[in-house]
Amino acid sequence: MLYLVGLGLSDETDITVKGLEIAKTASRVYLEAYTSILLVDQAVLESYYGRSVTIADREMVESNSDEILRDADKEDVAFLVVGDPFGATTHTDLVLRARELGIPVRSVPNASIMSGIGAAGLQLYNFGQTVSMVFFTEGWRPSSFYDRVKENRDIGLHTLVLLDIKVKEQSLENMARGRLIYEPPRYMTVGQCASQMLEVEEDRKEGVYGPDSLAIGAARVGGRTEKFVAGTLKELCEQDEVLGSPLHSLVLLGKRTHELEHDFVREFAVDRDNWDRIWKADYQGQ
Amino acid sequence: MLYLVGLGLSDETDITVKGLEIAKTASRVYLEAYTSILLVDQAVLESYYGRSVTIADREMVESNSDEILRDADKEDVAFLVVGDPFGATTHTDLVLRARELGIPVRSVPNASIMSGIGAAGLQLYNFGQTVSMVFFTEGWRPSSFYDRVKENRDIGLHTLVLLDIKVKEQSLENMARGRLIYEPPRYMTVGQCASQMLEVEEDRKEGVYGPDSLAIGAARVGGRTEKFVAGTLKELCEQDEVLGSPLHSLVLLGKRTHELEHDFVREFAVDRDNWDRIWKADYQGQ
Structure with a gap:
């Protein structure tokens, strides 16, 4: 078996x-x-x-x-x-x-992280499709995630973004020389993800989300040191120290929200007044 | 704590x-x-x-x-x-x-069933929002699930349908008389769910799905007697005996499918020729 x-x-x-x-x-x-x-x-x-x-x-x-x-x-x-x-x-x-x-x-x-993310306080029923975010390089900035986030956002759903990990990677030089020497593992942070998302929005300009869109950064979900930080994408660019060590994930909120979600997630907000203001203006009752 | x-x-x-x-x-x-x-x-x-x-x-x-x-x-x-x-x-x-x-x-x-359903062989990334199906009664046939399934189908995503369970229910008579006598528990089957879905399509007629839409019936997911049956909604109306005892769930397929999903799920098909035919005509490469 x-x-x-x-x-x-x-x-x-x-x-x-x-x-x-x-x-x-x-x-x-x-x-x-x-x-x-x-x-x-x-x-x-x-x-x-x-x-x-x-x-x-x-x-x-x-x-x-x-x-x-x-x-x-x-x-x-x-x-x-x-x-x-x-x-x-x-x-x-x-x-x-x-x-x-x-x-x-x-x-x-x-x-799975796909259900464990429920601990952040958003209803699992209100999640659309899950997307992945890879490390961008100079020449490679795939943005297919953006189209899927748009599909979710268009119908008001939350999006779980799973973040890239790189383990057992070879440098180009080591690969070319056939040397089995591996780079240290790399784990994408919430801050890197939020920045890359904002970069892509600046390129594509379809208004799928913006610096003031609400999101939740999650670290070590399900672990004893689990940590959530809620804020705008702009705020989440700067929260890696608060979130701490890997693994990180990010949830971009959809507008079809429930009052319970507000109450639950608010506890994790970087800036509660800002959270309440944006929630009220852009999310509540949408 | x-x-x-x-x-x-x-x-x-x-x-x-x-x-x-x-x-x-x-x-x-x-x-x-x-x-x-x-x-x-x-x-x-x-x-x-x-x-x-x-x-x-x-x-x-x-x-x-x-x-x-x-x-x-x-x-x-x-x-x-x-x-x-x-x-x-x-x-x-x-x-x-x-x-x-x-x-x-x-x-x-x-x-959770929301991740455990991955064992049926559909990619969890391709699921949209989850919906619930309640037992219809003479006067109460809520169809809000239909709008959500439509949203998922419009963008090609699979839909997990969670099925009603009724435990510790009182009959109207016992409730009226204040008698704490409870009815035996009831668990919705895949067949009941598929029938109710088709009933609602007949009412609403928006063509969100039909008798030939592909779906998977799941029973006792994660258990030693886990069972999956794949087929059209019409076929799944008649598979309760094959599926066996509770709990059941159902997945309605979206059209954004992957060849691996076909190969994996085909194994569970009621009628493999029919499955292949409909897959090829309506799902493959959509």
């Missing part, structure tokens, strides 16, 4: 009891470690499960999935995924490959 | 290790049992936690929350919620009340 086991969002104790049993007893355990990360290290997980864990990087999962699936028709293999196993496309591929090989698959769900 | 603890979707072992520790050691434990249910009884949970658990019905949570919060500034109170604690509005109220009373709150996330 191939078990896809969700690890939840934060530390080693966010695994479910059912998932932990599988992680302890499976023949082999892989940890998918490139679409998201836990806030604890591999060593912590290994000590918690009482066994070694193999890191499965993108290359392994995408090009060498048969190694992961080896003998899984006869024994149990656990593939651990941060959050919920079905958050990312890659794992769909793995399941399809297992099916081709006649390997039974079972998944153990867990918290 | 007030702990809001997610129980996940299926049985007693879907709680996280962190959540279990809280359920075992808190001074008092409440179980919210009216917006969703686990697939196991209260007695199983009590034996698993090694303690008694108080059922918190809607009346208690909405009208008597101060009893739940009593002394939570000095001791730990656990409020257990099926799925993730922030799936339903009611719990937002409870947190706001705790804040008023100066009681610290912490939540322990878990799988």
